[in-house]
Amino acid sequence: MEPTRELHGTISDLLDRVLDKGLIINADVIITLSGIPLIAVNLRAAIAGMETMLEYGVMTDWDEATRARERRIREERAAVGAQ
């Protein structure tokens, strides 16, 4: 099976990576404007969608752990933003 990078079919994969992943600067070290989710809120909502596997009980623990991690990151960001 060959991987694809054809732009039309993989734009959501690209958005996932560039908007939600990638290196974030450690804000203790330097002032940065990153992490302010001003862009395309609707777009993200459309992309995120439902976690269909949850109703089947798969990956519940993992999902909860991810949520907890994201909450923590958000809180850290909020704290940085308030400085």
Add this chain to the structure above:
Amino acid sequence: MTDNEGTGRYVYCIAQVDEKLSLGRISLAGTEVYTIPTGGLCAIVHDCPAAPYSSDEEEIVHQWVVSHQAVVEAALKEFGTVLPMRFDTIIRDTDGVSAEDNVRRWLSDDSDVLRQKLERVRGKEEYGVQVFWDPTAITRLLSETNPEIAGIEEDIRSKSKGLAYMYRQRLEKLLKQEVETEVEKRFRDFHHRIKASVSEVRLERTKKEGDKQMMMNLSCLVPMEGVRPLADELEEIDHMDGFSVRFTGPWPPYSFVTWE
């Protein structure tokens, strides 16, 4: 916080190069992209105001993201291994310190951890793997192969209307359980096989994609020229009844540079 008077540097990625170089006018604003080097590392940047790029228009955001990616790709081609930054990472000037000096200060302050991250992804690329399952096909398959289910179906045919209804309820409950067990079993099996064929694997959040049920969303870190074992495993999974695979990449290692 967003002081529009100030200046900033939009950072695309980090590379291990100690030279001031231009990559041409390829920024997401159409301006010059260049390196800010210090102590063996460099940031690949363009000059911008001290305000984030922001828009409600999907098309504009798409273009920015595609441009961001194009710059990271160009840097990858030029410098080999890079650490791709998240979109809209802008370092601005502060009291008496220029944006460029703040970039240098960040590079030298975080030098150790940036080098560690570069080592982790050196010579490797990222691939996206999404496995989907077809509930109708899996349910059909199970009702054909599971003796208990076949037995209840046999019972239903010989019962009165009222009893048949109860049996049908039981059948549906059993089928749902069996489907759940089957998909969980497959999840573990696929995850195990994929993990064994790559350098690193990350479980990502599953998402809705049309009518298809995504059971697994993975980011895989794979040595360059070493994608064959993964591709072979995915080929097998893709050929299994009721399962299909989406395989994208190679990507810069966006999923393997975040803070753990």
